[in-house]
Amino acid sequence: MALSRVVDKDRGELRIHENLEELSTDLADYIAEISETSVKERGVFSVALSGGSLIHLMRKLCDAPYNRTVDWAKWHVFWADERVVAKNHSDSNFKLAKDGLLSKVPVLPSHLHSINDAASAEEAANGHIAFLFPNHPVLDTTDEWVTFIADSPMPPPERITFTLPVINSASNVAVVVTGESKAGPLHSVIEGSGGPSSCLLTARMVQPVTGKLVWFLDKEAASELNSVNPS
Numbered sequence: 001m002a003l004s005r006v007v008d009k010d011r012g013e014l015r016i017h018e019n020l021e022e023l024s025t026d027l028a029d030y031i032a033e034i035s036e037t038s039v040k041e042r043g044v045f046s047v048a049l050s051g052g053s054l055i056h057l058m059r060k061l062c063d064a065p066y067n068r069t070v071d072w073a074k075w076h077v078f079w080a081d082e083r084v085v086a087k088n089h090s091d092s093n094f095k096l097a098k099d100g101l102l103s104k105v106p107v108l109p110s111h112l113h114s115i116n117d118a119a120s121a122e123e124a125a126n127g128h129i130a131f132l133f134p135n136h137p138v139l140d141t142t143d144e145w146v147t148f149i150a151d152s153p154m155p156p157p158e159r160i161t162f163t164l165p166v167i168n169s170a171s172n173v174a175v176v177v178t179g180e181s182k183a184g185p186l187h188s189v190i191e192g193s194g195g196p197s198s199c200l201l202t203a204r205m206v207q208p209v210t211g212k213l214v215w216f217l218d219k220e221a222a223s224e225l226n227s228v229n230p231s
């Protein structure tokens with residue numbers, strides 16, 4: 001349960017948590033709930049994961065009650081971003097999710113829509129989403145679901161990513177941001193003026209057309225937000 005909830009008219013719902021433990025519980029509840037709604041409405045739940053700390057923060061889904069209550073056989077898993085490496089490579093976001101979550105719950109192997117690691121980045125992007133780096137031409141891609149880049153500013157250089165229109169077409173977008181080092185950038189993304197330097201903040205471009213945007217924050221990441229820390 002979040003410490004506080006704020007709804008920002010432009011940026012969606014902000015859920016601020018006392019610590020990572022509480023954030024993980026709220027995140028698991030949220031995912032279980034949207035999974036249930038989606039299965040009821042569409043018969044399937046399609047979810048796109050990123051890498052980084054997200055998978056560890058989703059770990060409670062492997063435990064009771066979610067391991068029994070979530071309809072895992074109806075899940076279809078995609079990657080919003082992936083590094084172009086072998087699926088058993090330590091840099092692979094697929095491996096991260098498989099080891100930390102997907103091997104511990106009964107998701108069907110045929111429902112894991114990972115990249116073809118035998119193909120080039122360009123070929124692999126044709127089958128497969130979010131490495132949206134500032135000022136990169138990939139941000140202008142509007143006619144493809146998935147694209148690739150070969151010049152990531154962070155290693156490894158070759159990555160595959162969902163495009164902005166695909167992300168913004170989702171029914172639900174959850175952004176998970178934790179830790180003090182993210183406080184400044186998060187303040188700019190949520191409360192920045194939208195001036196010339198705002199094009200460096202690609203997270204500001206995540207604006208679901210009709211879907212719901214929820215930010216899962218710990219209090220360290222939220223420490224510079226005026227809306228939740230009034231002076």
Ligand SMILES: O=C(O)[C@H](O)[C@@H](O)[C@H](O)[C@H](O)COP(=O)(O)O
Nearest residue numbers: 050051052053054081083093130
């Ligand atoms: O493959 C990657 O490089 C990751 O997917 C990356 O995009 C990650 O999601 C962010 O760097 C946030 O990572 P943290 O949650 O660890 O801050």
